[in-house]
Amino acid sequence: MFPERLSEVQIAVQHALDQAVARLPAGDLRDAIGYAAQGGKRLRAFLVLESAALFGISQAQALPAAAAVEALHAYSLVHDDMPCMDDDELRRGQPTVHVKWDEATAVLAGDALQTLAFELCCDPTLGPAERRVALVAALAQASGAAGMVYGQALDIAAETAAAPLTLDEITRLQAGKTGALISFAAEAGAILAGAERAPLAAYARALGLAFQIADDILDVEGDAALVGKQVGKDAQAGKATFVSLLGLEGAKSRAAALIDEAEAALAPYGAKAQNLREAARFVISRDK
Structure with missing residues (x-):
């Protein structure tokens, strides 16, 4: 059930993003934006749509929010791949945006994807204005200087720190860099419904950390052809990770x-949350 549902989400969200990009002025910038918005697991979009379904919100109504979180995620990857950040040449098995075009185009494409995310969160399809405002505020908090961007800043600072990060420090870093956007996605349905967010917030906190631990494991055990980017970079850089601190088996047990x-955490939703439970299991069993 989960693989089929995830595939449905991937198709629907890609279509929504393609439509949004097609409305932009033609040129290299639009091409780079569209390129960056292609592919990926779409797990964050899945979390948006499935959390919305818990409250009886249809996929058609929640789809702009699902596309928004993927646009925001795409922007973060474009900037993260640049020479001033992680300096990666491959993303999702393809040349990164700054490699295929240039650094200036990559900066602008990332900027445009970020603003597109907030535009999508304002789509009237999502419901009353106050719910859309709440969604915009939540996405801003998750992606900004107290969320994803903060985590990235901590990650950059760690590269020149006098000592490797401790487990608590890595956990705090990843709660921002990876976990904050996953939390937004999982709570989006409750935001749109004006419902209690606490159970989904607890689900997302655990899921986001498990997702990052799984990424650290893939950097050790993964196949670059499947992962779609270079593996083994953390060990080469002497970077502290969950695997380096817990050991490979310890990291797997923690995940x-x-x-x-x-x-x-999903117990209050009963059988309605089955797809979210399967998504959680997918996070630590994936090979890319």
Whole structure:
């Protein structure tokens, strides 16, 4: 059920993003934006749509929010790949935007994807104005200087720190860099419904951390052809990760325990949350 549902989400969200990009002025910038918005697991979009479904909100109504979180995520990847950040040449198995075009185009494409995300959050399809404002505020908080951007800043600072990060410090870093946007996605349905967010927030906190631990494991065990980017970079750079601090088996055990926590948090929703439970299991079983 989960693979089929995830595939449906991927198709629907890609179509929504393609339509949004097609409305932009033609040229290299639009081409770069469209290129950056292609592919990916679409897990964040899945979380938006499935959390909305818990409250009886249809996919058609929630789709702009799902596309928004993927546009925001795409922007973060474009900027993260640049020479001033992680200096990666591959993303999703393809040349990164700054490699295919140039650094200036990559900066602008990322900027445009970020603003597109907030434009999508204002789509009247999503419901009353006050709910859309709440969605915009939540996305801004998740992606800004107290969320994703903060996590990235901590990651950059760690590269020149006098000592490797501790486990608590890595956890705090990743709660921003990776976890904040996952939390927004999982809570988006409750925001749109004006409902209690606490159970989904607990689910998302555990899921986001497990997702990053799984990424660290893939950097050790993953196949670059499947992952779609270079692997082994963390070890080469001497970077502290969950694997370097917990060991490979310890990291796997911690990720599995977090998934148990995530599933337990969904208890109030009963059988309606089955797809979200399967998404949690997918996070630590994926090969890319």
